[in-house]
Amino acid sequence: MLEVDTPHLGAFANPDPHIESLAVAWNDPGGAVCHGWLHTSPEFPMKRLLAAGSGSIYQVCKVFRAGERGRLHNPEFTLLEWYRLGFDHHALMDEMVELINSLLPTPRVAERGSYRDLFLERLSLDPLQASAEEMRQVALAHGVASVEGLELGRDDLLDLLFSYLIQPRLGRDTLCFVHAYPASQASLARLEPEEPTVARRFELFMNGVELANGFHELQDGTEQAERFAEDLRRREVKGQRPTPADSRLLAALDHGLPDCAGVALGLERLLMVIMGAEHIDEVIAFPSERA
């Protein structure tokens, strides 16, 4: 596999309404003000390399996300991101098990379950069918505090239920993969061809912590453009900064992205699991407040 290096500073912000890019502004020697964005993941330029014929590639890099700070978050963190040609998401999960177990003091058993099954088992709720009101009732019944006063859409409520009630128990002693996310949370994954209500997206959890997010990548440039447009609409509704679609990525997809699966793995969090750390600051020399 080829190691690659793509720009940290780019012309386009991440359009995902739940991810805010850090803006960079500077003056060129003539005095004109220039703008750029620090990348939140190297995904778009790496896909341009894949479309240009790079073959399977990987990268370790720093990425930046505005406003994310807490026990598991630092606005600047490290991703290992890689793409495998000819892999689907399940083949990539297999490879992740091998990689991560080679790094752990004691190898762990891997388990794999669908997003829908987890909701049915833990909350007796169908995440693909339930209404926002039903989800709100489940949150209240499980003691999620003051959810009644919050303005939350269906996907926000799914995120709330998952983060509060499901995730903390995932991967206690295992490598726990969750896959088949609802189509509304497909992000950049292709939809399941036989069952388009879910997407070929997966995440890895260990010790209740989200470690990685991967896709069997969407190849269709037209569908990707539609998803970017939808992101932009959601941003407008929420009063967030608009993010023009990355035309260079869309051009690369139109040119042709090879069939591939890709994943991004948070290295600080992996280190936390290996070391048994409780706070991300334990594995970062200078967290954001002291950077």
Place this chain on the structure above:
Amino acid sequence: MASYSTSEFKGGLKIMLDGDPCSIIENEFVKPGKGQAFNRVRIRNLKTGRVIERTFKSGDSVEAADVMEYNLQYLYNDGEFWHFMDPDSFEQYQADAAAVGESVNWLKDQDMCAVTLWNGTPLIVEPPNFVILTITETDPGLKGDTSGGGNKPATLETGAVVKVPLFVQTGDVIKVDTRSGEYVSRAKEE
């Protein structure tokens, strides 16, 4: 009116919730990589002392509470209010029974107390960790018994009752830990 965004939340921050002043105990940022961020917050209602949990959508704002803690000198009780003074500005404040609460057991003239003010009115009165108080009444014990072992109730000048060793007598001055309400030692009158 001042307000705080969830990104400013941290332990000790004073905010208004449902019309009551509250203090944040703990703030946890919860966010799926590609999903909605929340702040899961444990909060103490400063009026009732109750601890509750609240969920906020990250980015939401709440009104700031005008709550400050001062070191004030306890002056006297007029039967209804307890009066305190800022020794620097000589400004006086009166605290009601709700604000004084259990601290009433340990308030001695001239002692410095940590008083939490909300919009300029005492909300919480905390006595010093140790206070020196005179015993007004206790059963006569055995003179010369300093070996410890066994104790008896003693009423203090504030009306509080604490357990003291048998050798301690009415009129003695003792040191009490106000956090546990326990006798520490005999003390000299200051």
